[in-house]
Amino acid sequence: MSRILEALRRAEQEHGAPAAPPTAEDDLAALPELLRALQPRAAAPDRFAACHYRPSLEHLLATDGHDRTAQAESFRVLRFRLEAWRGREPRKIVLIASSIPKDGKTVVAVNLARTLALTGARVLLIDADLRKGGIHDLLELKPDSGLAEVLQGNERWQGVxxxxxxxxxxxxxxGRLPANPAELLRSQRLRQTLQEATTIFDWIVVDSPPLVPFADARYLAALAHGVVLVARDGWTPLPELTKSLQALASYPLVGLVMNDSDEEPSSGYYARYPLMAAVPMEESARA
Ligand SMILES: Nc1ncnc2c1ncn2[C@@H]1O[C@H](COP(=O)(O)OP(=O)(O)OP(=O)(O)O)[C@@H](O)[C@H]1O
Ligand SMILES: [Mg+2]
Structure with missing residues (x-):
């Protein structure tokens, strides 16, 4: 059993299981235990060497909605939870944030956009990581003009x-990575772009650079209707995760994704906590 599940189970033994049905508050009450569980594994490999898996369209994305892999299932769980959170409210903009590089924000953003689109919803995926811009790599697309040019006033978003x-x-x-990403992201043009996009799309999924070292994701959080925080099991250090939660304290945290978890997404514990979704490690990465 992963340390996350062990911690959740311990928290329940100590404080008693939440009276059904569990709420978002139950998730947040479980957070301290959860955070303790997220201490990096003692024998964690070197940060960059650990990410040996290179995703490709064939096996990373839920391709047709009938995909039975644990990864595809975990994104359906996340989609269900976001749909439940939104209900009938006009909430469309979801920021995918995390503490440090390599937590899995971009993987989560792309797969969530794909999984939302499988319902027939109109989905816009925005790469707001103006420091690195990782989505085109993942999608194997050529780098193109984009958000940076829009925020600089050189393009209309509809055009790019x-x-x-x-x-x-x-x-x-x-887009072309600018010298002043944080300044661009706090500009009025971003607010206007998102506002216009909400009139056309059902969901807007926004990828972002790491929260702890940069201000960028905080500007984005201020414009998002909800923030999904990604942590990577055995990778995200507890102090960094704590800083992220503090940074997001005044923003609507609507989801916690435990990436690279070795637990099944349908496992009883995750299923009982409404904000949580566990994204298992991709099978080929285990070998
Ligand atoms: N669940 C997973 N199973 C296997 N590999 C994964 C998983 N999640 C992420 N990875 C791999 O880890 C690496 C980092 O993921 P990703 O680029 O999504 O992180 P990030 O948080 O966006 O990083 P950055 O802040 O640097 O943009 C990628 O090579 C990705 O394929
Ligand atoms: Mg990224």
């Missing part, structure tokens, strides 16, 4: 937004 036909969503690339 692309439909990624096989995946069913539209994509606004990061």
């Amino acid at each position: 937004c692309r439909e990624v036909a096989p995946l069913g969503f539209c994509y606004l690339a990061a």
